[in-house]
Structures are given as C-alpha cells and as structure tokens.
Amino acid sequence: MxxxxxxxxxxxxxxxxxxxxxxxxxxxxxxxxxxxxxxxxxxxxxxxxxxxxxxxxxxESRLVSPGTEENEKRLSHISRTGEASTASEPQLVSPGTEENEQRLTHISRTGEAQMVDVSSKETSKRVAIAGCKVLLGSKKVFDLVSANQVAKGDVLSVAKIAGISGAKQTSSLIPLCHNINLTHVRVDLTLNDKDFSVEIEGEAASTGKTGVEMEALTAVTIAGLTVYDMCKAASKDIQITNVQLLHKSGGKSGSWSRKQ
Incomplete structure (x- = not known):
C-alpha cells in the first residue's frame, strides 16, 4: 500500500x-x-x-581512441603488470649492440636456423686447440694399443689421419659451419698408463673471417671415435670424454684459454 x-x-x-x-x-x-x-x-x-x-x-563515452596518449599509457601498464597480454613476440635486439653479440648467432630473429654472414668481418689469422680423452676401460686393451697388436692395425696412426681428415670435412658434418680453407691441422695422440687412456689434442689454423674452433673440435672427436672403432672388439667399456676447446686466438674476441 x-x-x-x-x-x-x-x-x-x-x-x-x-x-x-x-x-x-x-x-x-x-x-x-x-x-x-x-x-x-x-x-x-x-x-x-x-x-x-x-x-x-x-x-562507450569512456572508451579511449586508438593512438591517444592515454590509450598508450593504459596498454603499457597492462603489459608491465601482466594483467592482460597479447601474443608474445621475441624481444629483438638492434644489430651491433653488446647484447646482440651474446645471443645465439645461428638463430634468426624469427627463430629459424641460419648461416652467419661473415662478409663484414675482418680477415685475421685464427687458431684453435681442442682436446679429448678416450678411456680404454682396461689394462688389457691399453697394452694391445701400446704394443700395436690390435687386430685392425695401428690405432694411433689411423686415428691421427682420421682426425686430420675430419677437420677438413667439418662444414659437411656440421650444417651451419662455413667451408673455410685450413692452413694447418695437427692431431696428437698420447697413451696415459695412469688411467689406461688415449689423450688426444687437435689444432686447426686458418687465415680468414671466421674461427676454427669447430674444426679443432671435430678433429679430436673423429680421432676419438676412430680409437673406439678400432678397439671395440676388445672392450665394450670404452668411453670418449672431456671433448672441449682448450684455446683460441684471432678474430674480434681475441685470445681465450681454458682455466685448468
């Protein structure tokens, strides 16, 4: 009522x-x-x-027109706080900056694999030294290699040639490596009776616009695999370990050596 x-x-x-x-x-x-x-x-x-x-x-009267200062501030705030997000996009880095030089150079800005363009780099002498160790697993196998009595032949000599050949084939084995002219390749194999191993050191040199680290690493890796192949009939306990870059020189980054 x-x-x-x-x-x-x-x-x-x-x-x-x-x-x-x-x-x-x-x-x-x-x-x-x-x-x-x-x-x-x-x-x-x-x-x-x-x-x-x-x-x-x-x-509708409170909507902000696109492109206005208020709208840009609002979108910026949302992006920082994470309350709303659009499709994520990679943060692109301007060429020539320090951050750009530290990124993965074999990945393009769209996330695809790419071969680095080295045409703008300066030509300089470049040297790289790498190493690895092959643990033979037993004194028996170590003695066979030392006495050159392995059924397949001279393990150390064959592995040395294999390492040199491997360094020259690096660009064929590693897809994004440049095909460079090597001026020198060295592969040395040394027997170590303390842990029944074969220690391998490889060196690659070139005068050009890109480094030879991959060539040195490929040399010692192929040499180590060759030792494994020639000795596998005598032992299945062989290990290839410590494949690593030991030293490099030349190029924009200069010299570098691994701390022992």
Missing part, C-alpha cells in the same frame, strides 16, 4: 522520463528528488547523483 502511495505521488511525466527521449533528464531528476523529499522527509542519498552522471556518460 505504501509503495502504491509513492507511485501515485510521483508524476507520470517523471516516472517515465527514461522513455521520453526529448525530456530534460536533469530537470526530471530534480523534480523526482523533491517528490521523494516530500514523502520521506529527507533528500535521496548523494550517491544517486553519481548514478545520474553515469547515465549521461555511458560505457
């Missing part, structure tokens, strides 16, 4: 102001507030005024 009295008191022009598009909204609200004050003895809560403002400024 009380609600009916309220509805009867409020003029129909006010109660249905929202359907009258030509009606003055502000005047209607003011008239409605007066009617409510006369009924309840006090004006309506002040937060109703905020509702009026919201009605006059719908959601």
């Amino acid at each position: 009380f609600l009916r009295r309220i509805r009867a008191t409020i003029p129909s022009s006010v109660r249905f102001f929202s359907s009258n598009r030509g009606h003055d909204l502000t005047a209607s609200i003011a008239e409605l507030n007066k009617e409510m004050e006369s009924i309840f003895g006090e004006p309506p809560p002040s937060n109703l005024a905020g509702s009026v403002d919201n009605l006059s400024t719908g959601p």
